[in-house]
Amino acid sequence: MVRFVLSRALKAVLTIWIAITSTFFLLRLLPGDPTTLMVEGDMTPEMQAALLKTYGLDRPLWEQYVSYLRELVQGNLGISFRQIQPVTDIILDRLPWTLLLAGSAFVLTVAVGIPIGVAAAVNRGKWLDRALQGFGISANALFVPSVAILLLVFLGAQLGWFPIGGAIDPDTRGAAAYLSLVHHLALPVLSLVLVQLGPYALTLRTNMIEVLGEDYIRAAQARGLSARRRVWKHGLRNAILPALTLMGLQLGTLVGGAVLTETVFAYPGVGRLIYEAVGQQDYPVIQGAFIMLAVTVVIANALTDMLYAVLNPRIRL
Amino acid sequence: MKKTVKGRWRLAVALGVVATLGISGCGLNEDNGSSSGSSADSVLRIGTTTDVSNFNPLQSLSKTDSWILNAMYPHLLRIDENAKKAPELAKEYRYEDDGKTAVFDLRDDFKWTDGQPVVAEDVKFSAEMIMKYKLGNVAAKLTWVESIEAPDATTVRFRLSQPYAPFAEGVGFWMSIVPKHIFENAGDLSKFPNDSNWVGAGPFVLDSMTKGQRYVMKRNENYPLAPEGKAAVSQVEYRVYPDVNTMMLALRNGDIDMMGTPVPVSAAKTFENDDKIKLEKVGALGFAHLTYNMKNEYLADQEVRQALSMAVDTKAIISAVLQGDGQQMAGPISPVFSDYDNTEIQPYPFDPAGAKAKLTAAGYKDANNDGFFDELNFGVACDQSNANITRVVQLFRESAAQAGIKLENECVERNTFLTRTKNGEYDIDASQWGVFDNPMDQLRSTYLSSNPGGINYNLLESPEMDALINDAAGTTDPEAFKTKIKNIDKVVHEQAYLTPLYVENFRFAYNASKFTGFVPSPSDLLGMVTAYSLAQVTPVQ
Numbered sequence: 001m002v003r004f005v006l007s008r009a010l011k012a013v014l015t016i017w018i019a020i021t022s023t024f025f026l027l028r029l030l031p032g033d034p035t036t037l038m039v040e041g042d043m044t045p046e047m048q049a050a051l052l053k054t055y056g057l058d059r060p061l062w063e064q065y066v067s068y069l070r071e072l073v074q075g076n077l078g079i080s081f082r083q084i085q086p087v088t089d090i091i092l093d094r095l096p097w098t099l100l101l102a103g104s105a106f107v108l109t110v111a112v113g114i115p116i117g118v119a120a121a122v123n124r125g126k127w128l129d130r131a132l133q134g135f136g137i138s139a140n141a142l143f144v145p146s147v148a149i150l151l152l153v154f155l156g157a158q159l160g161w162f163p164i165g166g167a168i169d170p171d172t173r174g175a176a177a178y179l180s181l182v183h184h185l186a187l188p189v190l191s192l193v194l195v196q197l198g199p200y201a202l203t204l205r206t207n208m209i210e211v212l213g214e215d216y217i218r219a220a221q222a223r224g225l226s227a228r229r230r231v232w233k234h235g236l237r238n239a240i241l242p243a244l245t246l247m248g249l250q251l252g253t254l255v256g257g258a259v260l261t262e263t264v265f266a267y268p269g270v271g272r273l274i275y276e277a278v279g280q281q282d283y284p285v286i287q288g289a290f291i292m293l294a295v296t297v298v299i300a301n302a303l304t305d306m307l308y309a310v311l312n313p314r315i316r317l
Numbered sequence: 318m319k320k321t322v323k324g325r326w327r328l329a330v331a332l333g334v335v336a337t338l339g340i341s342g343c344g345l346n347e348d349n350g351s352s353s354g355s356s357a358d359s360v361l362r363i364g365t366t367t368d369v370s371n372f373n374p375l376q377s378l379s380k381t382d383s384w385i386l387n388a389m390y391p392h393l394l395r396i397d398e399n400a401k402k403a404p405e406l407a408k409e410y411r412y413e414d415d416g417k418t419a420v421f422d423l424r425d426d427f428k429w430t431d432g433q434p435v436v437a438e439d440v441k442f443s444a445e446m447i448m449k450y451k452l453g454n455v456a457a458k459l460t461w462v463e464s465i466e467a468p469d470a471t472t473v474r475f476r477l478s479q480p481y482a483p484f485a486e487g488v489g490f491w492m493s494i495v496p497k498h499i500f501e502n503a504g505d506l507s508k509f510p511n512d513s514n515w516v517g518a519g520p521f522v523l524d525s526m527t528k529g530q531r532y533v534m535k536r537n538e539n540y541p542l543a544p545e546g547k548a549a550v551s552q553v554e555y556r557v558y559p560d561v562n563t564m565m566l567a568l569r570n571g572d573i574d575m576m577g578t579p580v581p582v583s584a585a586k587t588f589e590n591d592d593k594i595k596l597e598k599v600g601a602l603g604f605a606h607l608t609y610n611m612k613n614e615y616l617a618d619q620e621v622r623q624a625l626s627m628a629v630d631t632k633a634i635i636s637a638v639l640q641g642d643g644q645q646m647a648g649p650i651s652p653v654f655s656d657y658d659n660t661e662i663q664p665y666p667f668d669p670a671g672a673k674a675k676l677t678a679a680g681y682k683d684a685n686n687d688g689f690f691d692e693l694n695f696g697v698a699c700d701q702s703n704a705n706i707t708r709v710v711q712l713f714r715e716s717a718a719q720a721g722i723k724l725e726n727e728c729v730e731r732n733t734f735l736t737r738t739k740n741g742e743y744d745i746d747a748s749q750w751g752v753f754d755n756p757m758d759q760l761r762s763t764y765l766s767s768n769p770g771g772i773n774y775n776l777l778e779s780p781e782m783d784a785l786i787n788d789a790a791g792t793t794d795p796e797a798f799k800t801k802i803k804n805i806d807k808v809v810h811e812q813a814y815l816t817p818l819y820v821e822n823f824r825f826a827y828n829a830s831k832f833t834g835f836v837p838s839p840s841d842l843l844g845m846v847t848a849y850s851l852a853q854v855t856p857v858q
Contacts, residue, residue, distance in 0.1 A: 030732065050451045054507065082370040082379070084510045093528055149562065157566040164567040165558050170527045266558040266567075268529020275559060276367050281732060 004309055012302040019294035020072065020287075024065055027283050055081055055283075068287075077291070078284035082277075087288035091270060095292060097167055098269035101262070102254045104185060105192035110247065113197050114236070117204025121239075122231055124209060132201065139198025144257045148191040148264040155187060162187050165266030188265045192257050196250055203246050207239035214238075241312055248304035255293050359856040360552040361832055362573040363846060364564040368528055368557055372511040374493035375443065375452045384577050384846045385532055385555060386493060389517030391435065393421055394489030395849050396754060400602065400653045400839045402486045405542065405849065406435060406494060406518075416480025416793035421489065423471040426541040429496045429518045437467035442497035444475070444488070450507040458487045458758075480791045482798050483757040490754050494518070520548045520852035531556045543852035550832070550854050568594065568826055575827035579841050582640050585824050595829035598822050600653045602840035603750035604646060605706065605818040607697075607713065608774040613744050615692055620679040622813035625745075626665040627672040628720035629713055635819050638708045642824075646817035648806035649763070650756050653820060653839055656799055657756045659806040665813070669719035676721065683721060694723040698743035700735075701728040709818060710747050738774055746774045749821070752842045756802050760786055764809070775814050782808070833857055 052058045056067070071078060077087035120132040156162045162183065163169075169180040211217065212235055220230050259271035266272075270289050277285035365384060371377040374386040393407040407421040427435035444465055447455050461477040461484060468474070477484060499516050503509040515523045520543055521534035532555040536548050543549070556573055558564035565584060567573045569591060580588070580596065588594045607629065609616040616622060635643045644652055647662045681690040697713065699706045707728050714724040727743065728734075737743055750772070753759040765786050766778040785808065789801035809815070825837065825845045836850040 080370075084371060084373070084376075084508065085512070097529070152563060152566060157570055160570065164570050164572050165563050166530050166556070168530075170531055263559045264563060266530075266556075266560065266563055268557070272529065272559055280370070 001309070005306060008302050008305055012298045015298050016291070016295055019298075020069075020291055021065075023287050023290045023294075024068060025061075027281075027286060028061060028064075030281070072291075077288035080277075080285050081282045082280050082285075083282075087284045090285060091273065091288050091292050094268060094270045094273045097267060098255075098258050098262070098271060098293075099296075101185065101188055101192070101267060101269055102251070102258055104189045105196065105254055105257075106247070106251065108189060108193045109196040109200055109250070112193065113200035114204060114240070116197070116201040117239075117243075118208055118231060118236060120201065120205040121208030121212060122227075129205075132205070136198040136202040136205070139194060140202070142195045142198070144191060144195050144260045145264055147194050148188070148261055151187045151191050152264065167268050184267075188261045188267050191261055191265075192254060195257065196253065200243070200246060200250065204239060204243050207242050208235060211235045211239045241308065244304055244308050244311075248301040251300045252297050255297055359550050360554055361550045361575070361851070361854060362554045362556055364558050364567060364573045364576045364578070365532075365555045366557070366559055366561070366564070366578055369526075369532060372515075372523075373452075373506070373509055374511075375447055375450075375455075375495060375506060376509075378453055380842055381577070383842065385523065385534070387843075388519045388521045388534060388553065388846075388848045388851055389515060389523060390493040390495055391427060391518050391848070392490060392493060393423075393440065394486065395847060396490060396602075396838050396843065398836065398838055399655070400600070401656075402490060402754075405489075406440075407489060410485040410489060412480070412485070412793045414476075416482070416791065417477050419475045419477065419485040419488075421473045421475075421485070423473065424541065425471050426539075427518050428539045429499075429516050430522050430537055431496075431499075431516045433496065433498060434470070435494065435496075435518045436470040437473045438470075439494050439497045440473045441465045441467040442501065443492060443494050446495075446500070446506045447492065450505070452507060455488065455492045458484070458491060480793055482790055482793050483755040486755050487758055519848045521553045521848075529557060540852055542849060548852045548854070549834075550851070550856065553851060565826070568828065571828070574831050575835075575845060576825060577844070577846050579823035579844065580826045582642055582824075585826075588826055593828050593830040594826050596824045596826050597835060597837050597845060598642075598824055599837045599841075599844055600644075600839040601821045601823060602651070602653060602752045602754065602842070604651050604820045605709065605749040606649075606747075607816040607818065608746040608748075609814065610741060610744050610746070611775050611777050611814075612741060613695070616695070616744060618679070619812055620675060621681075621693065623665065624672040624675050624720060625717065625722065626813045626816040627668045627675070628717040628722060629665075629816050629818070630667040630716045631664060631816075631818055632667065633716075634709055634712055637712065638705050639819060639821060642822045643819035644822075646820060648810040649760070649815060649817060650802065650806045651753070651820050654756050657802045657806070659803040659810075662807055662810045665816070667716070669716060672720035672722075681721075688721060689718070689723040690721045693721070694725070695744035696725045696727040697745045697747050698734060698737055699726075699728040699747040700731045702731050703749065705821075706747050706749060713747070738772075741774075741776050748774075752840050757790060757798075760802070760805055761790060764805075764814070777814060829857070831857055 049058070056064060068078070075088070077091070079085065080087055080090055083090060116132055120129045123129045152164065156164050167181065167184050168177060172180045212231070217230055217234060220234055255271070258269060259274055261267065262269045262271035263275045270293060274286060274289045277289065365381050367381050369382050369385055370379050371382055372386070374390045377383065377386060391406040393405060394402045395405040397403040406423055406427055408424055410419060410421045412419055421440070423437060423440070425434070429435060444459060444462065447453065448459050448462065461479060461481050462475050463478050464476045466474040466476070475484070475488070496516050496518070500506060500509070517537065520537055520540040522537055524533050524535040526532045534553040536551050538547050540547050555577070556567070558567055561578060561581065564573070564576050564578065565580065565587065568576055585596060588596060607625070609622050609625065611617050631645050635641060635645060645664055646652065647664045648659055650658045652658045676690055676693070681692060683689060684691055697710050699710050701707055710726050710728060714726060717724050724745070729737070738746055738748070762772050764773060764775070764777050764782045766773070766783055785801070785805050789798060789805060792798045792801055823841045823844060827835065827845065832854050834853045834855045835845050836853050837845050838847055838850070
């Protein structure tokens with residue numbers, strides 16, 4: 001087990017290094033330089049040269065890369081071109097909001113997706129199954145920003161049930177602040193859940209149908225175990241294993257979805273930060289945000305793999 | 318057993334909720350300071366599209382930053398509703414020494430929020446720091462300055478290396494004045510973030526912020542340009558909505574009282590049935606144009622440029638792209654600058670057949686009879702994120718085909734486009750200039766061959782134009798200056814260096830049932846949210 005954990009951790013570190021390196025070079029391979037976007041119109045070559053020097057962009061690429069890695073090892077993500085502040089501070093300001101949004105959406109998708117998948121499998125071929133399949137397939141085709149805008153227009157603007165944008169009413173304190181937090185979180189989470197739920201429930205349904213046809217389930221039935229127990233205790237435990245992999249993959253999708261969701265809902269997370277930083281070609285912020293998200297997703301995936309290994313010892317072989 | 322399973326689920330869900338809430342709970346509303354408006358206060362909430370990226374007004378280049386920073390740091394001059402310079406901190410300005418010295422006389426009743434008066438030394442310090450650290454785009458406007466003097470508290474003299482007619486207007490309008498007694502302690506101003514304990518002298522000063530969400534500004538109790546000596550609104554709050562559709566919903570729902578950013582033409586109709594929302598129309602300080610690269614051997618031919626100008630149906634473009642909400646132009650000077658616009662020149666008529674005949678007469682041939690002149694095949698570069706311009710390119714391509722000129726759409730991602738225009742890698746540039754505060758700066762930037770880093774997209778190297786521009790630039794007599802600008806307007810039109818397309822109108826939406834008295838000024842850069850405008854706003858009783 002220790003060997004497995006070590007090898008998995010090593011893979012995670014390697015993945016993060018690849019993410020860091022590719023982000024670094026991809027950004028710099030983009031045409032132009034950030035100073036072009038900073039000053040339109042009257043920018044003398046001296047001004048441009050001064051800006052490039054200030055940001056260290058006048059140095060050879062490999063030198064920039066080495067110095068970036070050196071700083072990174074010391075936990076320094078650099079200084080934002082635009083905000084003249086440490087990127088770490090800027091991102092740490094935003095990260096809790098994204099974790100809250102993506103975390104809530106993840107938990108809710110799993111909590112709602114499992115009963116839906118199980119109910120569909122148990123009622124295979126019946127109207128409930130067909131309805132759930134219909135929903136699953138349609139949800140698969142949903143696009144996050146479209147869902148977000150629809151929710152915002154109907155539930156936010158027309159019915160006025162939810163606030164338009166923001167993460168919290170800044171004037172609230174104590175319990176009211178938490179209520180406001182949940183109130184603001186509802187629509188962004190709902191839009192992510194609606195998009196994620198379909199694939200998740202469908203996968204679980206397929207796994208469940210397969211498991212319910214296994215001999216040991218029939219044996220359990222012969223032993224007189226109740227249907228509820230057969231399904232929830234014996235069936236789900238085995239059906240959920242492949243769904244674990246999907247959970248890990250979904251984390252990546254959630255992070256991608258967060259960029260769009262946070263922009264539509266004016267939610268102050270890392271996703272929106274990336275949207276803004278890309279527009280301004282603020283390299284250090286884009287790099288920092290990608291690294292932070294890559295680390296989050298890679299760690300979550302590694303943990304999923306390890307959990308999988310714990311639940312299914314054959315995986316370690 | 319049932320209970321146990323249920324109990325486990327409940328526990329798991331509860332733990333999840335507590336954990337997620339706890340994550341953000343530690344940062345809940347922590348940035349928010351003392352100010353939260355009581356019911357007696359009048360709070361004006363404005364929608365902005367992005368966070369403040371730089372609080373240092375000498376350095377910031379962001380449009381949305383300027384909405385907040387301009388309300389805090391005074392400028393010598395402002396731009397009025399008719400695009401003319403009006404007094405702000407400076408009562409008046411004049412030229413001495415044959416135009417080689419620009420003198421500003423300042424008001425004596427502006428005060429910083431810490432009680433210190435705003436004095437000439439503050440102006441001198443601000444300009445000198447911009448020159449020393451090459452800060453922002455004002456640095457280019459101070460190129461001519463040799464020295465600055467502040468002989469007394471209300472007089473500032475800029476000694477110039479040569480006369481430059483719009484110097485005072487340009488610097489007066491663009492340069493933020495910062496408190497010397499605060500900023501001089503900050504060391505290297507190119508690294509000074511100025512992100513707390515703000516001291517300003519505008520109608521409002523930042524008080525607190527919740528990054529990603531809102532910026533709260535409190536009223537300066539002493540602002541002499543407000544009717545009552547201070548703004549009628551006690552607090553201005555900027556709320557961040559990156560998506561303009563979301564911002565529009567927030568305005569309709571009453572979450573904000575006005576949009577800082579213009580309402581897209583296509584969306585303006587959605588406010589028509591809303592009694593509370595009013596749309597204020599504001600002209601642009603820039604314009605959309607097609608500019609021809611003179612390094613292209615065919616585009617260097619005046620006949621070809623004129624034929625292209627005849628192959629652009631600007632009226633149809635204004636109707637289709639702006640739904641009629643824009644003005645046609647003839648020469649390169651926008652009608653917004655009514656003193657300088659040469660009204661004697663007329664736009665080239667839309668006449669593709671005439672253009673074709675003109676090109677045939679000039680010797681261009683269609684040897685393979687495919688309907689296009691063999692040599693006249695050009696790429697039209699544009700920023701694909703600008704929906705209006707991409708539509709313009711499409712319409713231009715269709716109408717130019719009628720004149721036998723083949724065009725290819727080369728609209729690309731914004732930064733690629735900017736890089737290509739900087740490097741002159743295009744045949745025809747279709748774009749929209751943002752803000753010109755005066756025609757002289759515009760002509761100098763766009764046509765002077767020796768202007769490094771300008772926006773001479775024609776890549777023009779014309780001794781005649783250089784002479785005309787340099788002559789006008791050194792003319793400080795207002796009437797002679799106007800005549801010279803009008804003459805350049807005519808020359809550019811005859812040469813068809815560019816085809817001006819339209820001056821766009823911007824529409825700014827606000828809740829008229831709650832606030833009134835805005836003083837809009839041209840351009841989307843300033844629009845409704847200038848310091849002067851915010852100081853005039855009154856709540857509706």
